[in-house]
Amino acid sequence: xxxxxxxxxxxxxxxxxxxxxxxxxxxxxxxxxxxxxxxxxxxxxxxxxxxxxxxxxxxxxxxxxxxxxxxxxxxxxxxxxxxxxxxxxxxxxxxxxxxxxxxxxxxxxxxxxxxxxxxxxxxxxxxxxxxxxxxxxxxxxxxxxxxxxxxxxxxxxxxxxxxxxxxxxxxxxxxxxxxxxxxxxxxxxxxxxxxxxxxxxxxxxxxxxxxxxxxxxxxxxxxxxxxxxxxxxxxxxxxxxxxxxxxxxxxxxxxxxxxxxxxxxxxxxxxxxxxxxxxxxxxxxxxxxxxxxxxxxxxxxxxxxxxxxxxxxxxxxxxxxxxxxxxxxxxxxxxxxxxxxxxxxxxxxxxxxxxxxxxxxxxxxxxxxxxxxxxxxxxxxxxxxxxxxxxxxxxxxxxxxxxxxxxxxxxxxxxxxxxxxxxxxxxxxxxxxxxxxxxxxxxxxxxxxxxxxxxxxxxxxxxxxxxxxxxxxxxxxxxxxxxxxxxxxxxxxxxxxxxxxxxxxxxxxxxxxxxxxxxxxxxxxxxxxxxxxxxxxxxxxxxxxxxxxxxxxxxxxxxxxxxxxxxxxxxxxxxxxxxxxxxxxxxxxxxxxxxxxxxxxxxxxxxxxxxxxxxxxxxxxxxxxxxxxxxxxxxxxxxxxxxxxxxxxxxxxxxxxxxxxxxxxxxxxxxxxxxxxxxxxxxxxxxxxxxxxxxxxxxxxxxxxxxxxxxxxxxxxxxxxxxxxxxxxxxxxxxxxxxxxxxxxxxxxxxxxxxxxxxxxxxxxxxxxxxxxxxxxxxxxxxxxxxxxxxxxxxxxxxxxxxxxxxxxxxxxxxxxxxxxxxxxxxxxxxxxxxxxxxxxxxxxxxxxxxxxxxxxxxxxxxxxxxxxxxxxxxxxxxxxxxxxxxxxxxxxxxxxxxxxxxxxx
Ligand code: PEP
Ligand code: MG
Numbered sequence: 001x002x003x004x005x006x007x008x009x010x011x012x013x014x015x016x017x018x019x020x021x022x023x024x025x026x027x028x029x030x031x032x033x034x035x036x037x038x039x040x041x042x043x044x045x046x047x048x049x050x051x052x053x054x055x056x057x058x059x060x061x062x063x064x065x066x067x068x069x070x071x072x073x074x075x076x077x078x079x080x081x082x083x084x085x086x087x088x089x090x091x092x093x094x095x096x097x098x099x100x101x102x103x104x105x106x107x108x109x110x111x112x113x114x115x116x117x118x119x120x121x122x123x124x125x126x127x128x129x130x131x132x133x134x135x136x137x138x139x140x141x142x143x144x145x146x147x148x149x150x151x152x153x154x155x156x157x158x159x160x161x162x163x164x165x166x167x168x169x170x171x172x173x174x175x176x177x178x179x180x181x182x183x184x185x186x187x188x189x190x191x192x193x194x195x196x197x198x199x200x201x202x203x204x205x206x207x208x209x210x211x212x213x214x215x216x217x218x219x220x221x222x223x224x225x226x227x228x229x230x231x232x233x234x235x236x237x238x239x240x241x242x243x244x245x246x247x248x249x250x251x252x253x254x255x256x257x258x259x260x261x262x263x264x265x266x267x268x269x270x271x272x273x274x275x276x277x278x279x280x281x282x283x284x285x286x287x288x289x290x291x292x293x294x295x296x297x298x299x300x301x302x303x304x305x306x307x308x309x310x311x312x313x314x315x316x317x318x319x320x321x322x323x324x325x326x327x328x329x330x331x332x333x334x335x336x337x338x339x340x341x342x343x344x345x346x347x348x349x350x351x352x353x354x355x356x357x358x359x360x361x362x363x364x365x366x367x368x369x370x371x372x373x374x375x376x377x378x379x380x381x382x383x384x385x386x387x388x389x390x391x392x393x394x395x396x397x398x399x400x401x402x403x404x405x406x407x408x409x410x411x412x413x414x415x416x417x418x419x420x421x422x423x424x425x426x427x428x429x430x431x432x433x434x435x436x437x438x439x440x441x442x443x444x445x446x447x448x449x450x451x452x453x454x455x456x457x458x459x460x461x462x463x464x465x466x467x468x469x470x471x472x473x474x475x476x477x478x479x480x481x482x483x484x485x486x487x488x489x490x491x492x493x494x495x496x497x498x499x500x501x502x503x504x505x506x507x508x509x510x511x512x513x514x515x516x517x518x519x520x521x522x523x524x525x526x527x528x529x530x531x532x533x534x535x536x537x538x539x540x541x542x543x544x545x546x547x548x549x550x551x552x553x554x555x556x557x558x559x560x561x562x563x564x565x566x567x568x569x570x571x572x573x574x575x576x577x578x579x580x581x582x583x584x585x586x587x588x589x590x591x592x593x594x595x596x597x598x599x600x601x602x603x604x605x606x607x608x609x610x611x612x613x614x615x616x617x618x619x620x621x622x623x624x625x626x627x628x629x630x631x632x633x634x635x636x637x638x639x640x641x642x643x644x645x646x647x648x649x650x651x652x653x654x655x656x657x658x659x660x661x662x663x664x665x666x667x668x669x670x671x672x673x674x675x676x677x678x679x680x681x682x683x684x685x686x687x688x689x690x691x692x693x694x695x696x697x698x699x700x701x702x703x704x705x706x707x708x709x710x711x712x713x714x715x716x717x718x719x720x721x722x723x724x725x726x727x728x729x730x731x732x733x734x735x736x737x738x739x740x741x742x743x744x745x746x747x748x749x750x751x752x753x754x755x756x757x758x759x760x761x762x763x764x765x766x767x768x769x770x771x772x773x774x775x776x777x778x779x780x781x782x783x784x785x786x787x788x789x790x791x792x793x794x795x796x797x798x799x800x801x802x803x804x805x806x807x808x809x810x811x812x813x814x815x816x817x818x819x820x821x822x823x824x825x826x827x828x829x830x831x832x833x834x835x836x837x838x839x840x841x842x843x844x845x846x847x848x849x850x851x852x853x854x855x856x857x858x859x860x861x862x863x864x865x866x867x868x869x870x871x872x873x874x875x876x877x878x879x880x881x882x883x884x885x886x887x888x889x890x891x892x893x894x895x896x897x898x899x900x901x902x903x904x905x906x
Pocket of ligand 1: 584586645769789790791792793794855856857
């Protein structure tokens with residue numbers, strides 16, 4: 001069985017085998033070779049060998065194949081391994097199926113021994129040879145022999161100091177020879193052996209180490225974060241070295257075939273003359289541009305021949321791979337070599353632009369364009385932005401307070417508020433606010449909602465703040481550990497900077513930077529076109545690309561996409577983003593507004609039914625207005641309205657001040673409020689007196705809400721609209737609960753319909769959000785028009801803890817392998833997902849046409865959407881800003897089911 005594939009001189013044994021077998025790098029090298037692009041010869045050991053090595057197998061099984069590939073490589077390179085006259089030097093590199101930048105190990109200049117270094121010196125000069133030997137000793141010493149790298153760095157520093165030079169470039173050949181001597185000494189001391197002086201021993205040491213680097217901690221963490229399976233393994237490519245550090249006609253560089261930030265169709269990249277690849281990455285010298293820019297320093301101007309060759313390569317690669325490529329090249333004495341090509345990483349802007357441009361250029365079709373854009377990338381297109389120049393200037397002025405994890409993309413600036421109450425109060429005065437907390441909890445929701453941005457100093461990407469911010473579409477940074485919140489002094493601090501509550505800060509949720517002061521922001525271009533109407537569609541290339549991708553997506557998806565929206569404004573945004581209806585209108589959110597909350601509290605504190613009805617009568621017209629506004633926005637699209645869900649204590653004040661104020665407003669004693677709040681309080685997970693239970697004990701609340709809905713629907717019909725309300729009962733766990741409330745809804749609806757003298761079509765359904773409901777779905781469905789899975793509560797109850805706990809123990813759980821990943825961040829198939837599948841199947845057993853949707857957070861999560869598509873749901877519902885994400889994800893789910901490849905650029 002063949003496991004080692006040679007490439008060189010225009011012939012590649014592995015051409016067409018692809019990344020699965022050869023890894024990204026190996027596949028790229030094989031394809032480029034087959035295309036006739038200049039690539040130094042070499043061979044690739046396939047990924048399956050890595051899996052064997054991980055299981056403890058020795059490399060003996062591939063020895064004969066590697067030996068014969070080496071003979072071929074010597075022939076193609078016209079150099080010999082270990083030959084003192086004409087030595088072959090190689091690089092040994094990792095390359096997994098999907099790129100894992102910098103996670104695994106690489107060794108360059110392998111083959112340099114005490115003998116061959118002399119041969120290299122005779123051909124290319126002493127300085128060059130000793131510099132290569134030094135680099136090799138350091139890399140090999142670190143990666144294979146596990147000698148701490150800083151020991152080599154120390155030796156180099158000492159020699160530089162003794163010679164009085166500061167730059168590597170100023171070291172003479174003799175200095176470098178001295179460093180080599182010291183490095184060899186370090187290896188001897190550290191390992192008890194001489195540095196291996198046999199090139200074959202070096203080679204096998206390197207191959208083994210690169211395979212083993214698949215299992216290092218960095219690589220494992222990266223795989224976990226990017227959902228790369230552990231058993232994929234890495235390939236290893238061994239390739240003849242070419243040298244970009246052979247004087248001024250040599251160079252090394254990187255290039256993108258299109259601009260990875262904007263997607264513009266222009267060559268983009270940089271290079272360093274007289275340097276090796278690592279020098280570009282190390283950032284010690286400032287790289288120069290590829291394209292002529294009048295500076296006289298560009299590649300185009302300084303090495304026009306190599307530049308022209310590179311342009312040809314660019315065109316051929318794009319034709320072959322039909323995607324934007326990210327290249328590494330080396331120029332050795334004016335001759336161009338390609339060392340790597342892969343699909344380039346890109347911003348969301350570039351992703352949509354490149355995909356649509358490539359359709360126009362005939363390189364790909366619309367279906368492939370849809371598969372090329374990651375749904376999450378669209379979020380970037382909607383986020384507000386800072387002015388780049390202004391931000392750079394602020395950093396230069398030393399206004400960078402710290403950095404955290406970017407958890408909600410976009411730009412936000414506002415005055416610092418250290419508590420949710422302050423945030424609400426300040427926002428109430430029309431001031432933009434950034435809420436800064438150590439971490440957030442559900443009590444902070446109102447403050448988070450009021451804030452333009454959220455910053456926490458603790459917690460990770462799955463913390464409460466991150467999850468909630470994502471749902472709200474808020475700009476958010478979490479875990480900015482250098483910043484401390486000092487509540488006593490009402491300020492935040494980092495090493496040298498501080499800012500007080502009320503001062504301005506600016507946070508960039510795309511990069512994680514926190515800056516002191518006010519930077520100007522503006523809505524994204526797409527938003528300016530779609531929602532604000534301040535830019536005309538024809539004037540925005542980004543918007544055009546965005547809409548085309550979504551139109552292509554819509555034509556290919558089976559799942560419907562609705563939005564969770566509680567206000568007419570949210571409904572409007574949802575509609576403009578293409579929502580086909582509302583999947584969840586949480587009516588309680590309408591209760592919180594300052595004017596209304598008083599009436600709501602009055603209702604809760606009422607002693608008699610008559611008092612309660614009187615309070616409800618005040619709320620009715622307000623809810624009716626909201627519903628009418630939503631119907632006006634949505635026209636004949638379905639609107640699912642959920643009757644009151646949370647326990648009543650959530651509407652009562654929590655702190656003494658508000659309690660006192662409420663007591664005065666309502667003319668009752670503060671003790672009464674305290675006592676009632678306490679009596680009603682539910683703790684997480686909240687299962688008791690709420691949702692349908694509350695509807696059964698206090699039917700007058702639901703009666704009022706149903707009346708408000710149907711009066712609004714009647715009003716909408718009189719305006720010539722065709723509203724399509726769907727009444728949803730929350731938290732049902734037993735058929736009896738649903739049946740009882742269905743009757744209540746129908747009776748209340750009938751009354752209003754009779755009063756109005758109109759035919760108002762409607763549906764009555766339920767949320768499936770407690771595990772029992774999923775299991776009893778075949779009973780609940782009997783008399784039910786639709787199901788909508790509430791995966792928020794379902795997740796909480798399936799796991800037995802709530803999202804509020806996420807910041808505290810979940811990261812530990814995941815790190816220690818108790819859970820494979822955050823159950824709240826994506827729907828796992830063997831827990832909540834299983835309940836969704838069971839609930840859907842059992843419901844449809846008794847009612848084959850039962851309409852089934854999902855309205856929990858997972859409705860906007862691309863990986864969960866793929867699962868919902870698979871189990872046959874009818875639609876997903878997500879927050880308005882995630883509607884485009886869901887439309888695209890739903891299309892990609894359909895395409896994946898048809899087995900069209902999805903993007904490899906993720
Ligand atoms: C749910 O539980 O998934 C849901 C949508 O309801 P809420 O988040 O309001 O509990
Ligand atoms: Mg719920």
